[in-house]
Amino acid sequence: MGLYNDTVMENFLNPKNVGEIEDPDGVGVYGSPVCGDMMQMQIKVDENDVITDCKFKTFGCGSAIASSSMATQMIIGKTVEEALKITNKDVVDELGGLPAVKIHCSVLADHAIKSAIYDYAQKHGKTYEGLAGFDPNADDDDDEAPEE
Amino acid sequence: MREVYLDYSATTPVKKEVLDEMIPYFCEKFGNASSLYTPGLEAKRALDKAREQVAALINASPQEIFFTGCGSESDNWVLNGAAQLLKGKGNHIITTVEEHHAILHTCDALKKQGFEITYLPIDENGRIDPADVEKAITDKTILISVMLVNNEIGTVHPVKKIAEIAKAHKILFHTDAVQGLGNVPIDVKDMGIDLLSMSAHKIYGPKGVGALYMRKGIRLPNLINGGAQENGRRAGTENVPGIVGFGKAAELAKANFDAHVAHASELRDYLAERITIEIPHVYVNGTMAERHPGNLNITFEYIEGESILLLLDQFGICVSTGSACSSKSLKPSHVLAALGVSDELIHGTVRFSIGDFTTKDDIDYTVEKLKLVVARLRELSPLGPGKSW
Numbered sequence: 001m002g003l004y005n006d007t008v009m010e011n012f013l014n015p016k017n018v019g020e021i022e023d024p025d026g027v028g029v030y031g032s033p034v035c036g037d038m039m040q041m042q043i044k045v046d047e048n049d050v051i052t053d054c055k056f057k058t059f060g061c062g063s064a065i066a067s068s069s070m071a072t073q074m075i076i077g078k079t080v081e082e083a084l085k086i087t088n089k090d091v092v093d094e095l096g097g098l099p100a101v102k103i104h105c106s107v108l109a110d111h112a113i114k115s116a117i118y119d120y121a122q123k124h125g126k127t128y129e130g131l132a133g134f135d136p137n138a139d140d141d142d143d144e145a146p147e148e
Numbered sequence: 149m150r151e152v153y154l155d156y157s158a159t160t161p162v163k164k165e166v167l168d169e170m171i172p173y174f175c176e177k178f179g180n181a182s183s184l185y186t187p188g189l190e191a192k193r194a195l196d197k198a199r200e201q202v203a204a205l206i207n208a209s210p211q212e213i214f215f216t217g218c219g220s221e222s223d224n225w226v227l228n229g230a231a232q233l234l235k236g237k238g239n240h241i242i243t244t245v246e247e248h249h250a251i252l253h254t255c256d257a258l259k260k261q262g263f264e265i266t267y268l269p270i271d272e273n274g275r276i277d278p279a280d281v282e283k284a285i286t287d288k289t290i291l292i293s294v295m296l297v298n299n300e301i302g303t304v305h306p307v308k309k310i311a312e313i314a315k316a317h318k319i320l321f322h323t324d325a326v327q328g329l330g331n332v333p334i335d336v337k338d339m340g341i342d343l344l345s346m347s348a349h350k351i352y353g354p355k356g357v358g359a360l361y362m363r364k365g366i367r368l369p370n371l372i373n374g375g376a377q378e379n380g381r382r383a384g385t386e387n388v389p390g391i392v393g394f395g396k397a398a399e400l401a402k403a404n405f406d407a408h409v410a411h412a413s414e415l416r417d418y419l420a421e422r423i424t425i426e427i428p429h430v431y432v433n434g435t436m437a438e439r440h441p442g443n444l445n446i447t448f449e450y451i452e453g454e455s456i457l458l459l460l461d462q463f464g465i466c467v468s469t470g471s472a473c474s475s476k477s478l479k480p481s482h483v484l485a486a487l488g489v490s491d492e493l494i495h496g497t498v499r500f501s502i503g504d505f506t507t508k509d510d511i512d513y514t515v516e517k518l519k520l521v522v523a524r525l526r527e528l529s530p531l532g533p534g535k536s537w
Contacts, residue, residue: 003458004458012455012458013459013462015528018527018528029530032492033491033492033495033531034490034491034492035491036452036471036480036491036492036495037452038530038531039530040530057528057529057530058528058529058530059450059451059452059529059530059531060452060455061452061453061454061455061458061471062454062455062458064452064455065455065528
């Protein structure tokens with residue numbers, strides 16, 4: 001299989017945390033079907049600010065689905081502040097790499113998580129340093145390379 | 149695991165009879181066709197025979213057939229040759245929005261040299277209107293190039309009518325027949341075609357060999373200069389085994405034409421019927437009437453093409469997609485865009501193309517797996533009926 005490595009394929013064929021949460025604490029949607037990639041992330045956060053559950057649904061290619069699946073695994077069990085520190089580069093690293101043209105899929109996953117947390121923060125009147133400057137409606141068209 | 153290949157428009161396997169015909173020309177009869185001794189003359193005879201076979205498939209004379217390295221080279225030769233030959237007369241070329249990239253990107257290059265290109269639109273069925281061709285002609289038009297059959301949606305264009313219009317205005321007419329060869333009847337004399345591009349690997353011949361039909365009396369400047377091969381029109385030591393293979397493939401395509409078309413269209417129609425009846429939220433792109441007999445282009449709503457392709461690949465099924473994610477450029481299919489399909493639907497399209505080795509069992513297997521794949525991806529998708537983004 002040339003296009004994707006085993007970790008990516010595994011996350012594409014058997015993705016983890018697919019679905020929706022009943023009564024989610026935060027919901028983030030990023031991308032659009034017009035672009036060919038769209039991710040929906042839902043999170044559950046407990047009183048200690050720990051993300052106890054995260055579910056995703058994605059319209060997109062192999063990398064998009066794999067990135068979403070990996071991203072959810074990376075944030076479950078972390079505090080909101082810790083989750084906000086995760087970058088798309090971390091997602092790519094956990095996947096063992098993505099083809100250069102597919103890096104933007106990891107950026108989408110990163111944005112979708114932040115959007116979900118942003119929504120949670122808005123609903124609960126919280127602020128987080130990690131969300132400073134984050135705009136859930138920003139276009140990601142220019143993001144081709146991983147954030148360093 | 150079972151393997152079902154449904155991407156015959158991308159390439160085809162070489163048929164055994166074709167390979168058998170080619171083999172002697174690798175190690176035994178390996179002579180250079182330009183050499184004057186016996187092995188050279190033997191190779192030359194083989195080329196001549198292949199030339200006759202290819203000519204017969206399109207009702208041309210053998211002297212009007214020139215072998216090239218591929219269909220793309222033939223397209224490049226026509227566009228660059230016509231531009232060079234006729235730039236004193238004008239700088240306007242008419243083509244269509246849904247041509248193969250070999251035409252479109254060569255036109256881009258010509259634009260940089262000062263040529264003006266008109267790209268004719270296609271209607272919602274994927275067809276070019278000959279009236280649009282007529283309207284686009286100016287006194288600076290030097291070439292009209294309209295493909296015979298589109299590779300993505302299989303539309304057959306009214307090439308004879310368009311050639312008539314070109315002739316009435318004394319303008320050179322070219323058609324890229326790479327997808328049409330062996331799939332729709334071609335008679336260059338009856339259809340009034342001046343130039344026609346062909347490729348062997350789409351008709352069960354080898355890759356790396358194509359041809360250009362250039363009507364007697366037309367003398368395009370060479371694209372490839374050098375030795376005197378191909379009657380001085382296309383230099384380079386001839387790929388004898390490849391050309392021999394092309395010839396044999398053309399002979400088989402002519403002999404099997406009706407059976408091939410009947411077999412492909414029957415299975416294609418069966419596939420279309422099963423999919424449209426058994427899988428909800430699907431759309432066929434392009435009209436079913438006057439279509440490449442083996443082509444089916446379908447959009448699966450709410451899911452994306454590359455992931456469909458990868459999951460089908462897990463089941464041994466090979467198809468292609470118009471989704472942007474699957475192309476290196478990340479641009480969605482320009483053909484579907486020209487058809488008016490919205491971006492989000494383009495991403496969910498799959499092209500199936502059926503060929504001579506496809507069986508009904510292959511279709512049944514494909515539909516069963518497709519149902520699983522589509523259901524799975526729709527489970528993963530945030531989109532669905534009533535759920536907008």
